[in-house]
Amino acid sequence: NAGVTQTPKFRVLKTGQSMTLLCAQDMNHEYMYWYRQDPGMGLRLIHYSVGEGTTAKGEVPDGYNVSRLKKQNFLLGLESAAPSQTSVYFCASMTSGSGIPYEQYFGPGTRLTVT
Amino acid sequence: AQSVTQLGSHVSVSEGALVLLRCNYSSSVPPYLFWYVQYPNQGLQLLLKYTTGATLVKGINGFEAEFKKSETSFHLTKPSAHMSDAAEYFCAVTLGSSNTGKLIFGQGTTLQVKP
Numbered sequence: 001n002a003g004v005t006q007t008p009k010f011r012v013l014k015t016g017q018s019m020t021l022l023c024a025q026d027m028n029h030e031y032m033y034w035y036r037q038d039p040g041m042g043l044r045l046i047h048y049s050v051g052e053g054t055t056a057k058g059e060v061p062d063g064y065n066v067s068r069l070k071k072q073n074f075l076l077g078l079e080s081a082a083p084s085q086t087s088v089y090f091c092a093s094m095t096s097g098s099g100i101p102y103e104q105y106f107g108p109g110t111r112l113t114v115t
Numbered sequence: 116a117q118s119v120t121q122l123g124s125h126v127s128v129s130e131g132a133l134v135l136l137r138c139n140y141s142s143s144v145p146p147y148l149f150w151y152v153q154y155p156n157q158g159l160q161l162l163l164k165y166t167t168g169a170t171l172v173k174g175i176n177g178f179e180a181e182f183k184k185s186e187t188s189f190h191l192t193k194p195s196a197h198m199s200d201a202a203e204y205f206c207a208v209t210l211g212s213s214n215t216g217k218l219i220f221g222q223g224t225t226l227q228v229k230p
Contacts (some may be wrong), residue, residue: 004158030133031215031216035216035217035218035220040124040222040223042205042218042220042222043159043205043218043220045217045218045219048217049217081159090158090159092159094160096216103161103164104159104161104218106158106159107158108158109155109156109158
């Protein structure tokens with residue numbers, strides 16, 4: 001099993017450009033998450049999905065959109081990148097279980113710089 | 116609203132010394148608590164978690180944590196630090212009744228281990 005993979009690993013964008021980050025998991029997990037990590041702020045949840053075809057906003061959703069067309073994939077889009085979106089982005093997935101939290105499995109991250 | 120505070124953004128110990136990383140949480144409902152570790156340029160890996168039952172939880176790599184409801188704390192300890200423990204550590208909380216698994220992370224603590 002590859003676990004959780006993220007594409008690309010690094011990217012540099014100019015202000016106003018758009019891009020899509022891809023997250024894929026091969027563990028048949030129902031739940032998937034996108035976080036951003038900034039120095040001194042830990043990880044903050046951007047969007048999440050509890051199943052194919054569903055998405056919901058997290059703590060810091062502004063400027064991002066997501067889609068979960070297939071159970072194994074969770075896409076994060078930036079329509080018009082801003083320097084404030086310079087960050088490291090992590091995807092995670094987790095199996096579902098009524099009321100019982102399981103381990104979130106994290107991808108290796110995507111380092112995005114917006115100039 | 117839930118929140119997590121990690122006391123000390125940087126902790127430095129000598130190899131073989133006790134490791135103590137502090138975490139306090141705020142939650143109006145019974146929390147589930149987690150410690151994650153992040154090695155340089157990698158994703159996060161679960162060290163241990165508390166859901167219900169025994170308040171002293173043992174994790175991987177010799178780490179353990181104790182849930183103290185009266186102190187709203189979940190401090191991480193290891194009796195003897197090893198050079199390989201140098202990493203960033205994150206405490207996280209989720210609602211015990213949550214069916215989405217959303218995590219709230221602390222700011223992170225960087226552990227330095229000196230020879």
